[in-house]
Amino acid sequence: MKNVSKYTRGYFMPPVPCMKWTQKDHIEKAPIWCSVDLRDGNQSLIVPMSLEEKVAFFQYLCKLGFKEIEVGFPAASETEYTFLRTLIEQDLIPDDVTVQVLTQSREHIIKKTFDALKGAKQAIVHLYNSTSVAQREQVFRKSKEEIIDIAVSGAKMLKEQAAVTPGNFRFEYSPESFTGTEMEFALDICNQVLDVWQPDENSKVIINLPVTVQVSMPHVYASQVEYMSENLNYRENVILSLHPHNDRGCGVADSEMGLLAGGDRIEGTLFGNGERTGNVDIVTLALNMYAQGVDPQLDFENMPEVVEMYEKYTGMHVYERQPYGGQLVFAAFSGSHQDAIAKGMKWRDEKACEHWTVPYLMIDPKDIGREYDGDVIRINSQSGKGGIGYLLERKFGLDLPKKMREDFGYLVKGVSDHQHKELMPEEIHEIFMKNYVNIEQPLSLIKYHFDPNNELHAKIQMKYQDKVMELSGDGNGQFDAVNNAIQMGLNLSYNSLVYQEHALEIGSKSRAAAYVGFTDNENGKTYWGAGIHTDIMKASIKALVSAVNKMILDKTHR
Template sequence: MKNYDKYRIGYFAPPVNDYDWVKKDHIEKAPRWCSVDLRDGNQALIVPMNLEQKLEFFTYLCEIGFKEIEVGFPAASDTEFEFLRTLIEQDMIPDDVTVQVLTQSRRHIIEKTFESLIGAKHAVVHLYNSTSFAQRQQVFRKDKEEIIKIATDGAELMNEIAARYTDTDFEFEYSPESFTGTEPEFALEICNAVIDIWKPTPEHKVIINLPATVEMSMPHVFANQVEYMSKNLHSRDSVVLSLHPHNDRGTGVADAELGLLAGGDRIEGTLFGNGERTGNVDIVTLAMNMFTHGVDPGLDFSDMPRAVEMFEKFTDMTVDPRRPYCGSLVFAAFSGSHQDAIAKGMKWRAETDPSRWTVPYLPIDPHDVGRQYDGDVIRINSQSGKGGVAYIINRDHGFDIPKAMRAEVGYMMKGISDHTHEELSSDEIFDIFSREYVNFFSPLDITDATFSYFSSTKEEGENTVAVRMRVVIDGEVYNIDAEGNGRLDAVANGLKKTPYNFDYRFITYTEHAISTDSSSKAAAYICIADKDGHEYWGVGTQYDITLAAVNALVSALNRMNKKEHMVK
């Protein structure tokens, strides 16, 4: 990495240093969106889309809500030309959607571009030529005046040709390609020269597009460049200032957001940032960032899994699992502390104000983009915590594990995941939990228990409950009558009448209805301790809460005696 000294800053700061965009803290409204997936995105694919794919992708972009779609460079190839003609001739362009086409500033290309649009109701004709210092010096070897003439010649020709096609409502767009490597004063000069030729009005505006063809500066510098242009363009009230950020430095979204604060009105980009080199700005991320600030983005990503599916289908590319809002893992929390905070945040929201979303670690409600809490949010591996495991068991299976039990269950699941080096699914977690704790009936089982209650004349502390129960231990059956000052005490006293040694004491007991089960089973949780103070949990389920408690006690006793078999 000692070659850093061969690089130099290739961008130019504007000739002012006082900017208004730095005083703003959020974007107040969505820009005009223009998808360039079918042009910029398509030309970046290893295998470009065929006609059928482009037609289907165009239809999907309309479904999402794009009102401006750059459909290609029709003069560049027969495929591009045929695609546009098919859209027009088969009446596939909705009335509220405008197609956009790209053209270099060359007569035969401009003429063929207009020819491709015959019959279109609305169209943006996008003229460009490169203006950067490096391109002027190394590629074109032309001075500024010659570069300006390329742009103005094209602008004049577009005026002339458009006058012949009166059936189409044209909107003109100009891009000083490689704007980020162009001196701002020169970019302003060439854009104003084009504006003066097109003579826009507030009723019939032109688009001036500032492409970060190669992202060269930090985002705040790009914002300064945009604001300089915005404040100094001719006929500003008749100009739509458009931005076309690329992502060479990995800050395309930041460029776009700061550029909108600096005066941008419109964004050209692609779904998930597809495009040449490191791609265009990701419109999905931009739109969803606005959404999370309470701004209507004007695009519909409520079914994000389908957006991912369609993109991958058309481009043969994959969406990174950590890509914001859309990746398969962006809502997944494996960390114990994160899981605990999410679970508590979800509970707080349900108890207070469900209309507002403030859940820790989740900047957006997964439901708003078509994702589910089940399997998407709290997920269990060796890094997970007690809160996450308890949350999943409660959410998916209705068992509200007592707080004192959660650490034990959580560490059990972490240990299994650590040993297998695999994530545990919700069903796997519950299967392990059930096998270990729930209705554990071996070697001890109480197959029947009938309770009766004594008169209220009993003194406090005296036995108030009688039980008649059938006990099976290692295959031997015992029919026992016993009494106690409660149901579980009666059962415990009955067990002492068997020839086996049950040496334990109660620690805690809780119960609840299993809310997700329409049959309204009850769940009971019992913790007991052996003579050495080691604690053992058992869980029982039954339609009768009394019998659920008996099952929980039996489960706890069987777990206590797993290491040492019950002895007579």
Template sequence: MDQESLKKYRPYPQVQLKDRTWPDKVVSKAPTWCSVDLRDGNQALIQPMNLEEKLEMFQLLVEIGFKEIEVGFPSASQIEYDFLRLLIDGGHIPQGVVPQVLTQAREGLIRKTYTALSGSPEGVVHMYNSTSTLQREVVFKKGRKEIIDLGVAGAKLVHALAKDVDTKIRYEYSPESFTGTELDFALEICEAVMDVFEPTPENPVILNLPATVEMSTPNIYADQIEWFCRNLKNRDCAIISVHTHNDRGAAVAASELALMAGADRVEGTLFGNGERTGNVDLLTLALNMFSQGIDPELDFSSINRVVNVYERCTKLKVPPRHPYAGELVYTAFSGSHQDAINKGMTALDLTQSSLWEVPYLPIDPQDLGRTYESIIRINSQSGKGGVAYIMDHEFGYKLPKAMHPGFGRVIQEVSDAIGDELSPDMILHTFEKEYLFNANGYALKSFNVIKRHIEEEEEKSVAEIEAVVAVHGEDKTLHAVGNGPLDAFCEALRSGLGMQFVLHSYHEHALTQGSSSRAVSYIEVLDADKESWWGAGIDTDIIVASIKSLLSALNRSSAKKKE
């Protein structure tokens, strides 16, 4: 960065709080949540929501479990006034859900706010005025006393009008740009407003301390919150609320540390939608708690629905790597990650543990309505473990471990060739083409066990077989005797066709269940050069499946030798 440019900036001042206690605190319960998606979030949209979209978003927020929802700034916008009336007159506000409305500390706006709120059983009137040093000096050109007088006058009107309506009014006050305000002044104006509202422990006022602009590291914001909580008179008569923005990219951390420092309530939006770089993301904050075994008291068990409604109403896209909700957050392309996830899932199945412990996955995707099918996805960076996971969890093929590297190389070649991610169906198609339907050299036309018996004196099985094998398009009839059908067929290939190979490994398992179930066989052979080749075969008869698997391995060996 240019050195001259650096001279324009200075460090944010530290809070003199030598005996801070918040670093030793642990968040053990959910705060009171307040969604501001319909106000802060909506005002940040290129195309603000219409009434239908606002209603759908409101209903989603209720479904998730928000009990306090800031529905708009009804005195400043006709559509926000109309929306509040739609909620009230249409009976869309469930019992226990409280609408919150924002207003500046100005008489005309406050009066219109009460008109808009008429008929609602409850409501939070959220009044604010800017208190920051910079805005006092540059925007308003007013001193501290004048700013306090403005806030107190607004509070007096809000309090007086509350006595004349049939709505149960709760009060909220925000010293806007709290993080740009001297702490002693923020405390002074909040206490002056509290004196007007006359809160009690049974009917507390909400004091919202917003990081309207995120100006410091999260620990300093936590210091500010602890200092404020310590020095506020009648602390038991106030709910301390935080409203963090994300200018430095640390809104979630700032809110978490603020809760440790004594905050009781958090305002924010889904996916952090808000002015500039956004508000704190309530979904991330809540699921961070969930991942620690704390009930967030918000329901994100159908996270895909939340994403769909949000994207439809806001016209914004949730980034694919967005925490918890992004399309790719439960997806691994890296080979080492895929292998670790595969082993972790297998271990979890074996142990039946009640604890979720899977490498690279801090939360079980199923808890959010996601499925395991999307955890591992394949591209040119993927490894053998991920490919094996897809084959097993998507299609039921439990490839032997020694087979993983070879098939992984096959898939990587295909991915490199197309330059894109491979879908599970493409992986299956590649497997079938490479192993199951590879009959370029040798193809089984018929196979019969002519005679099979046990030689009791030598305690061994003897089988005589007859098979017809197409060899490069020409049918050859083969006879042989061996210890069993597969051994006899190997002998038939060696004696009848002069082939040189050693049967090295054999695996099998059922692919489907029921009377017509199919079996899959995997066979490894070593060719004349001791090079390993795997093949696979499927049939309702396990013996035939093993014969097909052997020919598959030999065909792969033959094809590579020709290349």
């Protein structure tokens, strides 16, 4: 690749060898977990959560067993401030849960932070300032001494405000951009903060070592953690916390190695949500421990619900191959895999095995609320949309949207029920093609083009009930322009349009499939159509026309 010489290793190894952690082969106990879904996770969302969503998500995190939850940066905005006040004033924080808030080392921000915390039974106040070479030189343009002064003055202000604010407060300090900081300097600044706070057995403090940007391999971070762990002042009264981000895709590895190296606590999010590539995925990290016989002290026994709640509150999607949580992570599409799993389950029954050793399955799916069906999928009137959709995708390369699978599933089950027989894959494919794909009556596409001077203006020639029509429309994209032209030209009214497309990987690789669904504003019914063509735009338009035709025919036949 070009320009490789412009990149360098932006990290610092400890001044002495720190590799004792390599002598350990597993994590012996669960760390202290701190969810940062409501702060780090929320600030990374395209549309941040509303107050009601944040409250509901907070309550769900408590249900999962989190005892420390970072709820935001209350001095940053009125929304953040109001959220914290709502939790306190409505008594929504369980007695065994500690909320955590973030603050910069600035007097007015610290004062507002403590003002927001009034009435909290217990809270962690998290102070941070950036310490890396890049941040010191490029952003702050300050010397090491000036950076230390920011941290120390902030530590003093926290102590002063805690003394005059009712409540039980604990302190946390993060040398932000720790991984790009010289280790001797990181140790110095942390120790100077600790000298201000002077933790003891009854008032322990947290030193958090964030992988603000992942700039090294995981073993480097582990060595950095071990160096800090072995050289921090007041170590017996310091909780050493890790906050790995995932820029290199090594968030879980950083965390696991960091725990071996002396880490006591993890800050992360469900499914790794967070800025850029995200934070460490607590679900993966916790269930990795579980898979090795360590109780993670978090309740992930109903993983489908965890996924549902996460997607509901964040608007994010849990990837189908996401460890433990993805819909397909326990699905064995290979016949040999299915055979091995079935034989492994039979072995367990015969031998009454104490330990889980089934081939291809790290853990028993039932332990996290998932099921595994080792039988070959066969479709009849009792079949579900998932099996029908899977069959279409696996055998014919058709990956239908979730709601379209449901619509098609009901149709297939109705056909099977009416015919009183099992349907073969080719029959299911035929039903789909006949009822959804490239439907051309009563409306059909003749031709279309986009204005060369305005690619977002579509002109379409269509045939409707033997009459040729010239339609035109504008949109925020070419497909949107076509959609608007059809709606306006035919005086149709629908909303909630869903669009999805992909290349057909089975059969002809030169073809594309598109799916369109929308809800009729008049009767509230949802109509689906599909288009298959060598040109993706034509496939998309054919899908839209197919859905429109289904709506028109449905109204005509009523």
